[in-house]
Amino acid sequence: MANSRSLRALDWLNFFLANVQTGFGPFIASYLTANKWTQGEIGVALSVGTATAMLSQVPAGALIDALRNKKAAGAAAILAIAACALLLAASPTLLPVLAAELFHGFASCMLTPAIAAISFALVGRRALGDRLGRNARFASIGSAFAAAAMGAFGEYSSARAVFWLTAALSVPALIALSMIEHTGRAAANAIRDLGTAGDAGSPAAAELEPEHRAGIGSLLRDRRVLIFAACIALFHLSNAAMLNLAAGEVTAHMSDNVQLVIAACIIVPQMVVAALSPWVGRSAERWGRRPLLLFGFAALPLRALLFAGVSSPYLLVPVQLLDGISAAVFGVMMPLIAADVAGGKGHYNLCIGLFGLTAGIGATLSTLAAGFVSDHFGNTVSFMGLAAAGALAVLLVWAALPETRDADEAQAPRPGHKPSTT
Amino acid sequence: MSGGLTRQCVTERVLLVLLLSMLAGCSTWFAPPPAPQPEQPAPEPSAVEEMPPEPASETQASAPVVTTPPHEAPEPRHVVPKPAYRPPAKPRPAPPPVQTPPPAPPPLISTRALSASNTHGLLDARVQRPDGKAIGRAIDMFVDAAGKPREMLVNLAGFMGIGDRKMRFPWTDFKFNAAQIKAPITLSIPPGEPPAAASSKPTDKAAGKTAGTGANDAHLLRMIDATAERGNGERVGRVIDVLIDNRGEPQAAVVDVGSLIHERRSIAADWSALRFVTKDGGLSLQTDLSDAQVNAAPPYVPNQPVRAVAPAQASPAAPAAPPTR
Numbered sequence A: 001m002a003n004s005r006s007l008r009a010l011d012w013l014n015f016f017l018a019n020v021q022t023g024f025g026p027f028i029a030s031y032l033t034a035n036k037w038t039q040g041e042i043g044v045a046l047s048v049g050t051a052t053a054m055l056s057q058v059p060a061g062a063l064i065d066a067l068r069n070k071k072a073a074g075a076a077a078i079l080a081i082a083a084c085a086l087l088l089a090a091s092p093t094l095l096p097v098l099a100a101e102l103f104h105g106f107a108s109c110m111l112t113p114a115i116a117a118i119s120f121a122l123v124g125r126r127a128l129g130d131r132l133g134r135n136a137r138f139a140s141i142g143s144a145f146a147a148a149a150m151g152a153f154g155e156y157s158s159a160r161a162v163f164w165l166t167a168a169l170s171v172p173a174l175i176a177l178s179m180i181e182h183t184g185r186a187a188a189n190a191i192r193d194l195g196t197a198g199d200a201g202s203p204a205a206a207e208l209e210p211e212h213r214a215g216i217g218s219l220l221r222d223r224r225v226l227i228f229a230a231c232i233a234l235f236h237l238s239n240a241a242m243l244n245l246a247a248g249e250v251t252a253h254m255s256d257n258v259q260l261v262i263a264a265c266i267i268v269p270q271m272v273v274a275a276l277s278p279w280v281g282r283s284a285e286r287w288g289r290r291p292l293l294l295f296g297f298a299a300l301p302l303r304a305l306l307f308a309g310v311s312s313p314y315l316l317v318p319v320q321l322l323d324g325i326s327a328a329v330f331g332v333m334m335p336l337i338a339a340d341v342a343g344g345k346g347h348y349n350l351c352i353g354l355f356g357l358t359a360g361i362g363a364t365l366s367t368l369a370a371g372f373v374s375d376h377f378g379n380t381v382s383f384m385g386l387a388a389a390g391a392l393a394v395l396l397v398w399a400a401l402p403e404t405r406d407a408d409e410a411q412a413p414r415p416g417h418k419p420s421t422t
Numbered sequence B: 001m002s003g004g005l006t007r008q009c010v011t012e013r014v015l016l017v018l019l020l021s022m023l024a025g026c027s028t029w030f031a032p033p034p035a036p037q038p039e040q041p042a043p044e045p046s047a048v049e050e051m052p053p054e055p056a057s058e059t060q061a062s063a064p065v066v067t068t069p070p071h072e073a074p075e076p077r078h079v080v081p082k083p084a085y086r087p088p089a090k091p092r093p094a095p096p097p098v099q100t101p102p103p104a105p106p107p108l109i110s111t112r113a114l115s116a117s118n119t120h121g122l123l124d125a126r127v128q129r130p131d132g133k134a135i136g137r138a139i140d141m142f143v144d145a146a147g148k149p150r151e152m153l154v155n156l157a158g159f160m161g162i163g164d165r166k167m168r169f170p171w172t173d174f175k176f177n178a179a180q181i182k183a184p185i186t187l188s189i190p191p192g193e194p195p196a197a198a199s200s201k202p203t204d205k206a207a208g209k210t211a212g213t214g215a216n217d218a219h220l221l222r223m224i225d226a227t228a229e230r231g232n233g234e235r236v237g238r239v240i241d242v243l244i245d246n247r248g249e250p251q252a253a254v255v256d257v258g259s260l261i262h263e264r265r266s267i268a269a270d271w272s273a274l275r276f277v278t279k280d281g282g283l284s285l286q287t288d289l290s291d292a293q294v295n296a297a298p299p300y301v302p303n304q305p306v307r308a309v310a311p312a313q314a315s316p317a318a319p320a321a322p323p324t325r
Helices: A002-022 A026-033 A039-055 A057-066 A070-090 A094-123 A128-156 A159-178 A185-194 A203-208 A216-221 A223-239 A242-253 A258-287 A289-309 A313-345 A348-377 A379-400 A405-411 B002-030 B045-050 B055-061 B291-296 B314-320
Strands: B077-079 B109-114 B119-121 B126-128 B134-143 B149-156 B165-170 B174-176 B185-187 B227-229 B235-245 B250-256 B266-270 B274-279 B282-287 B306-311
Touching: A002 A070, A002 A094, A002 A128, A002 A159, A026 A039, A026 A159, A039 A057, A039 A094, A039 A348, A057 A070, A057 A094, A057 A348, A070 A094, A070 A159, A094 A128, A094 A313, A094 A348, A128 A159, A128 A258, A128 A313, A216 A223, A216 A313, A216 A348, A223 A289, A223 A313, A223 A348, A223 A379, A242 A258, A242 A289, A242 A313, A242 A348, A242 A379, A242 B165, A258 A289, A258 A313, A289 A313, A289 A379, A313 A348, A348 A379, B119 B250, B235 B266, B250 B306
Parallel strands: B126 B185, B227 B282, B266 B306
Antiparallel strands: B077 B109, B109 B306, B119 B235, B126 B134, B134 B149, B149 B165, B174 B185, B227 B235, B235 B250, B250 B266, B274 B282
């Protein structure tokens, strides 16, 4: 059946995309350092990348919403990222690196919503939790593989080789993408339901949902969106700097096996995510989002406290199991809740972009604040601060975030609410 | 028929070549990490002699039979504003510099060749432990008001960029050997000790973690990315590297004198041409190189012989002493 083939192709797409994305990120700083960039220049390049990534989250989401052909959008994004990798590998000088950072910032913002939209189109609203769990599983297996392979590559060949490998891995990603067919049940339904035009802005959709044509305004007035966005910001405020801070301790205070321990700290949570994500997706449909969110978010302050208290660097590795738990929950819940609150309104990807933006803000603040605090007051205080942010996120979920599943379940049978993302 | 035969041969040969190149590629990728270079180039000047011979050196080679310690001796040379590019002369034991009479047009700058086996760029130089294990890369240095290096900022490498930690170490704990291209800097830490034990700040204070904090102690100057100005506040350029000799003495600062984006041009400003002055409560970098002198300076090209530039008058006196000023 074509559908199952598409689903398998989607698995592989997630796997290879994680590969492609791994080379960007913290590794770029090392790469540029290795190419005689001064700290000031690296700072500029990375700020450009971060700023682009944040600024383009919402526009990229809106763009994916507006585009009929999500596959083409995804393919364009993959090609752009591959081009960035080639650019970085070919010429680590100022202009190419800035260009690569810009394009990568925008393309990666398109990629997340594009994959979510393709998943949505393939499986429909009901099975989305399962599907997102599976996506997360393959993505994390992919990034674990990529970290191992690229680490070995960087060690035995050169830092540059990592980017050649990144570009090369976009080829299987594109092949996987091309094997996905837009013949899923949801897509067919949506086309039948909505007539010729499948998109939210189209007359058919507008007829069914006149009150939602206001666009991003309606999204921003939704209390659930705002509260969950705040939860995401706090989550990343707590999460983003934590591993790097702990791993920095390892680098500074260990004489041997530094690389090994840090690699384990990266790969262990990916394995947990791979194991846990499908369960998270299923349970989210069965029990609702709130209990799982509480469960996943609670792992965060616990991990920060353990990092603050642990003495041996080797003990960081088991503590990273908690990272896997929160990452699995977050990775599945973010697109799922976006589908809950905006999936029926044709703003699914815009909503994901919005959440991505708040995540980016939280992560940036986290790195800045944690760096500052650990410079001035030491790492223990810094971990305590991160734990506090995490605890606040848990509290916010517990106290303020309404369950998003029920509302959606009630609406689901109505055809007008079928995914208009297709 | 023979045509077909040769074609077959050709394809076979192509396959063979492909196979061989693949094997070669494999060996470059999967070869064990380079050992910490057992062979130490002999410290005698003969190691340097392998560079392509040049007529200029021949004439000078006869003179220095005097055995002064085999470190680089400054070699003042006067250059007219538009210098034809010359391969650098080699450093060699020489008696204290004899003042050569300047050529007819008054010299604008004086240059001094820095040998590749005795100097290397600080930025990105790999730092290793005494047992040869690489721990990271040098990314910056701190100098005091006398121009003496005090501390080095090293980026201790984590894995794939995660866990990188910048840490300052006292300059005196390092040994420099430019001949070891893989790891020219050695940090003396006892085996088994973590890098933090040797840090200049034994607390968790990783200096300049957020890259923008700058020198947090007012009496030290972060060299790399420092702006070099003239006495009147005119901008000359931005320091992008420092050339260090094997005794740990900075010899020259590589200054990017190009404009922002196009024409990236850098020169090696002799350490003696730099001054460190207290300004606005912090230390700042000044140089006397004028625009004309900067334009006359030979460009600094990485991995090529380096000539350090100083204003014409300052040079002959200064470099004899360790570059304290």
